[in-house]
Each structure stands twice: as C-alpha cells, then as structure tokens.
Amino acid sequence: MDLTVNKLVHINQVVDDFEGAAAFYTDVFGAREYWRGYDEDQRRNASLFVIGDLCIELFAPVDADSLLGASLARFGNSWHSFEWQVPDLEQAHAALDERGVRVTTYRPGEFLMVHPGDCHGMLLELCPLEMVGDPRIEPDWSAEPWRTGHPLGVTGLHHLSVAVRDLPAATAWLTGLVAGAEIVHSGPRDEVDADATGVRVADHVVELVSPRSAEGPVAGYIQRFGQRLRSIEIGVLDLDRAREHLEGKGLRITDGSRAGAFAIIEDDNWGVRWEFAQTPAG
Structure with a gap:
C-alpha cells in the first residue's frame, strides 16, 4: 500500500520565544497569522501563518519534558517537521506500518507523527483535515x-x-x-x-x-x-x-x-x- 498525499500543509519550526519569532516573520516576510493556540498534551504554544502560498507553524514548548521541549533543548531554534494532508489517516498509518515506520504521536482522525529515524531524517506529520481558518482554502484566496x-x-x-x-x-x-x-x-x-x-x-x-x-x-x-x-x-x-x-x-x-x-x-x-x-x- 502506497501513501497518498494531497498537498503540503505547512512546515514546522521550534522556537524559544513565541512572540519574538511571530513578530519577526510579520515584520520581515509580511506573514499573516490565521490561528494560534495552546496544546495541553504537547505542552506548547503554536501559531499558523501564511507567506504567500507557504504556511509555517511555530511551535514554542513551555518546558523541556515534552518531545518538542527535548527537541528545543537539543537543537535550539530550528526546523522540526513538515505536514502532508492525506485523504485517509488510518490508511496512511497502515502504509507506514507496512514499512516498519514508527508512529510517535497518533490522534485518530486528527494527525500522526513519525519517527524520523525510520524515514531518513524526514519528520513527517500527516493530517486528513484542513487547518481551521486557513485562508488558502477560501475561494477568493490570492498570494498576489x-x-x-x-x-x-x-x-x-x-x-x-x-x-x-x-x-x-x-x-x-x-x-x-x-x-x-x-x-x-x-x-x-x-x-x-x-x-x-x-x-x-x-x-x-x-x-x-x-x-x-x-x-x-x-x-x-x-x-x-x-x-x-x-x-x-x-x-x-x-x-x-x-x-x-x-x-x-x-x-x-x-x-x-x-x-x-x-x-x-x-x-x-x-x-x-x-x-x-x-x-x-x-
């Protein structure tokens, strides 16, 4: 079974200063933020913003005990992962299982993340959903x-x-x-x-x-x-x-x-x- 990918949703970055990084992207790149929130399970703040057709998600862990916190402690401010939209998350999970790819985080119907050690360093996030508020899915969207x-x-x-x-x-x-x-x-x-x-x-x-x-x-x-x-x-x-x-x-x-x-x-x-x-x- 192959993995079907609809599109690239966003590229993820880990930062130690949530507000500072968000302000930087707005000032330098004209970023347009369309969502921000806090995830209790992953213990991190997050922000989604677009720069033209490209979407970046900032992750800012609140402590060093989470997976994201460990990543920040080890690598500092850095790239983290990228997310693909898939039509069926359970089928995607099965395709990964067939290849022996470990899934480190799995929320059925929402998203999963893989172990990069099984994917030549590619830390993939798979999600079947559209991002809430994503302006790129609106009929009048333009990157002009x-x-x-x-x-x-x-x-x-x-x-x-x-x-x-x-x-x-x-x-x-x-x-x-x-x-x-x-x-x-x-x-x-x-x-x-x-x-x-x-x-x-x-x-x-x-x-x-x-x-x-x-x-x-x-x-x-x-x-x-x-x-x-x-x-x-x-x-x-x-x-x-x-x-x-x-x-x-x-x-x-x-x-x-x-x-x-x-x-x-x-x-x-x-x-x-x-x-x-x-x-x-x-």
Missing part, C-alpha cells in the same frame, strides 16, 4: 499581495531540502512510499560539496541532499543535527530587490546551496535556513 505588494516579491516555495546520508536509499524510500512521487531533478550541488535529488510529492518538491565528503556544510549539518530538514528555498521575482529588503532589516546574507541562490544566515533567522532564487532547481 506577497508577489507584487511586498518587497521580497515571493513567487512560492521552490523546494524544502532534507540532509540525508545515503542519497540513493533516501530517494528510493521516498519514491517507494508516496503514490505518484517522481524525480524532477538530480545533480551536483558543488556550492555545498553535495549531490541532490528533487522528488515531486503532490504540489511541492522535497529535495534530498547528501554530502560528498566530511568537510562541506551539508556534512557539517548532519554531524550537528543528524539527518533532518535543512532548508527551504523560496522563489522571488528579483534577487537584488529581495536581498536589499532583507539587508535593510539587518539580516546577514550568505551564498545559497546552488548557483543563483542566496540565504539568510541562520543565527539572524531564528535558527533556520531560508534560501532565495528566481527560478526552481532543474
């Missing part, structure tokens, strides 16, 4: 304000990138798990001493990137964090204009993971790597 009305000129998510140790094995696992998944690009990432393969899953691309040696930044990331989500790449209309906007906010810029891309230094961006390019990898 972020494209033409904001100095970043956001055109959309190019890909999310997961650092893996074994590129062929991770690629085979992902394409073997998700129904209809297809490889859309594959090749060197000389800028980070790595190789990459992009796999289209429903409406987005998951790029798997693996180091060629023990010396490059991808290798260093895996040594520090293990296999996990490393970065996202956002499309923009004009790289120079986007860079000027970000530097005007006091953010330091560095080279991206491929030619024609740049990134915000993680320490200036709540611990996570956002990269920007005008055209998708291909």
